[in-house]
Amino acid sequence: MDRNEKTLIDVERLALLARLTLTEEEKKTLPAEMEEIIRFASVGSTVGAEGGTWTDRPVTPKTNVFREDVPEKGLDRETFLAGAPTRTDAYITVPRVVEEEA
Amino acid sequence: MNPYTDRTLTELSEALTKKQLSSAELTRACLDEIEARDGEIGAFLTVCKETAPWAAAEIDRRRLAGEALSPLAGIPAALKDNICTKDVRTTCASRMLERFVPPYDAFAWELLKNNGAVLLGKCNMDEFAMGSSTEHSALGTTRNPLDLSRVPGGSSGGPAAAVAAGMVPYALGSDTGGSVRQPAAFCGLVGLKPTYGCVSRRGLVAFASSLDQIGPLAKTVRDAALVMNAIAAHDLLDATSVGSGEDFTREIGREIAGVRIALPEEAFGDEIDPAVKQTVFAAAKKLEALGAALVPVSMKELADALPAYYILSSAEASSNLARYDGVRYGYRSTAGGDIDALYRASRSEGFGAEVKRRIMLGTFALSAGFYDEYYEKASRVRARVCGAFARVLNDCGLILTPTAPTTAFRIGEKQSPTALYAGDICTVPASIAGLPALSVPCGSVGGLPVGVQLTGRAFGEALLCRVGTALEEG
Numbered sequence: 001m002d003r004n005e006k007t008l009i010d011v012e013r014l015a016l017l018a019r020l021t022l023t024e025e026e027k028k029t030l031p032a033e034m035e036e037i038i039r040f041a042s043v044g045s046t047v048g049a050e051g052g053t054w055t056d057r058p059v060t061p062k063t064n065v066f067r068e069d070v071p072e073k074g075l076d077r078e079t080f081l082a083g084a085p086t087r088t089d090a091y092i093t094v095p096r097v098v099e100e101e102a
Numbered sequence: 103m104n105p106y107t108d109r110t111l112t113e114l115s116e117a118l119t120k121k122q123l124s125s126a127e128l129t130r131a132c133l134d135e136i137e138a139r140d141g142e143i144g145a146f147l148t149v150c151k152e153t154a155p156w157a158a159a160e161i162d163r164r165r166l167a168g169e170a171l172s173p174l175a176g177i178p179a180a181l182k183d184n185i186c187t188k189d190v191r192t193t194c195a196s197r198m199l200e201r202f203v204p205p206y207d208a209f210a211w212e213l214l215k216n217n218g219a220v221l222l223g224k225c226n227m228d229e230f231a232m233g234s235s236t237e238h239s240a241l242g243t244t245r246n247p248l249d250l251s252r253v254p255g256g257s258s259g260g261p262a263a264a265v266a267a268g269m270v271p272y273a274l275g276s277d278t279g280g281s282v283r284q285p286a287a288f289c290g291l292v293g294l295k296p297t298y299g300c301v302s303r304r305g306l307v308a309f310a311s312s313l314d315q316i317g318p319l320a321k322t323v324r325d326a327a328l329v330m331n332a333i334a335a336h337d338l339l340d341a342t343s344v345g346s347g348e349d350f351t352r353e354i355g356r357e358i359a360g361v362r363i364a365l366p367e368e369a370f371g372d373e374i375d376p377a378v379k380q381t382v383f384a385a386a387k388k389l390e391a392l393g394a395a396l397v398p399v400s401m402k403e404l405a406d407a408l409p410a411y412y413i414l415s416s417a418e419a420s421s422n423l424a425r426y427d428g429v430r431y432g433y434r435s436t437a438g439g440d441i442d443a444l445y446r447a448s449r450s451e452g453f454g455a456e457v458k459r460r461i462m463l464g465t466f467a468l469s470a471g472f473y474d475e476y477y478e479k480a481s482r483v484r485a486r487v488c489g490a491f492a493r494v495l496n497d498c499g500l501i502l503t504p505t506a507p508t509t510a511f512r513i514g515e516k517q518s519p520t521a522l523y524a525g526d527i528c529t530v531p532a533s534i535a536g537l538p539a540l541s542v543p544c545g546s547v548g549g550l551p552v553g554v555q556l557t558g559r560a561f562g563e564a565l566l567c568r569v570g571t572a573l574e575e576g
Binding site (some may be wrong): 009011014015017018019020021022023026027029030033034036037038040041044067070076079080082084086092094095096097 | 162442
């Protein structure tokens with residue numbers, strides 16, 4: 001299982017993909033921890049890449065069901081905005097995402 | 103001492119119906135019990151001290167007015183803190199949602215409420231349901247009421263401890279890989295993971311959407327079945343909801359003679375503590391004495407279920423938990439910087455170590471270059487496990503195994519993440535196959551309870567309840 005070799009688990013890259021910032025402590029401990037976890041989660045050699053469907057999900061009905069296309073009243077804007085960490089009037093405020101023109 | 107501590111939901115329901123007891127009295131007794139005992143147990147994160155008596159009085163008023171009420175009416179209920187409750191904070195035992203107050207009720211709770219259930223409080227859990235001991239809660243430790251030095255199991259450890267301590271007659275937990283069944287086993291309770299799709303997931307904070315199911319923790323199989331009668335309904339707003347509409351108690355009391363019960367040799371391997379194994383075998387023998395046929399089977403496909411579960415559930419979690427970005431709700435870091443820095447700081451400060459590990463594992467399993475080897479392979483294992491269950495359950499009505507490889511372990515005993523993961527070996531197969539599984543107490547080892555797990559056909563809960571009750575009585 002050469003895929004489980006240390007060199008292939010780039011913890012800092014995974015953190016970047018997962019939008020996490022690692023502390024100095026985590027940078028030290030996580031590589032070994034993640035290696036152990038990935039080794040644990042590696043499926044044995046009994047299962048190859050043989051054919052057959054693997055995208056099926058158990059139990060869930062295999063036919064799609066649509067509800068009637070009738071408008072319904074959902075929850076109002078104020079209810080949802082009440083949970084926002086910061087807001088200005090009807091808007092959630094976040095750091096600027098577009099640059100000002102020079 | 104609470105005079106109702108040992109009473110089952112069924113008994114309490116009868117006493118309420120006969121007006122020997124009022125919901126106000128019962129609710130007060132439960133609140134007093136929490137006051138007296140929860141300091142040392144730590145099952146609750148939120149106690150509805152003010153609203154519960156009010157809700158109870160309302161049910162009493164309706165009962166006195168002669169209204170026909172559900173068997174659950176006026177009985178206090180506790181919910182795991184990942185089940186959304188309108189106007190009552192729902193934390194997932196995470197810093198991320200510590201102050202989150204949902205704008206709506208989970209469908210399962212809405213149904214219980216319509217049945218007259220009284221919300222007593224919200225219970226501790228492993229953060230975002232990731233864990234098997236409730237030690238990964240960011241908001242406190244929960245102790246096993248049967249031995250305070252031990253874990254109550256997890257991730258629904260709070261709900262299990264609350265019921266086992268007699269603070270509430272029943273609770274709802276959620277089960278992704280065993281999170282209702284294993285704490286039930288550790289606390290000497292009955293726990294049911296329903297068939298996938300049986301109970302709506304709307305308003306259950308998502309961990310792994312193809313696996314998550316809400317299920318009851320109760321003192322008896324009948325109690326759990328009564329709760330299922332209320333919560334197993336079709337929900338238009340959950341695309342995977344099937345509902346049930348059955349009476350889950352309907353087979354209880356019927357003989358079990360002739361029922362064919364499979365015992366997979368792989369489920370009784372070296373991972374299982376010998377004394378636990380012996381206790382579970384004794385339960386099987388008891389069923390045999392009642393006329394059931396024990397059928398030894400082999401399910402070699404189970405060998406890869408545990409690693410596959412960790413890949414699938416973590417992959418889904420990494421995607422589901424991407425929504426926590428500090429923008430619309432939940433924790434926002436005050437560290438400053440641009441929008442990307444806000445996302446990263448909010449997530450890094452808001453999530454605990456185990457949640458981060460699972461997100462990283464899921465991100466790894468889905469990342470370019472590793473997807474085929476991990477996610478796809480795990481999905482193939484899933485299909486094979488489903489096939490193995492189909493093969494065995496074609497001939498047998500149910501499968502009997504231990505619920506957990508050991509009894510409740512000591513707080514802090516399992517140090518590495520993988521040591522904890524290994525404890526899920528008995529419960530994850532039914533999860534990845536979407537099948538119903540019931541844990542029933544079947545004896546004890548060293549004074550700690552042991553659970554036997556009965557896994558059935560899709561929507562075959564009624565048979566599980568029938569055989570489970572036979573075990574309780576036998």
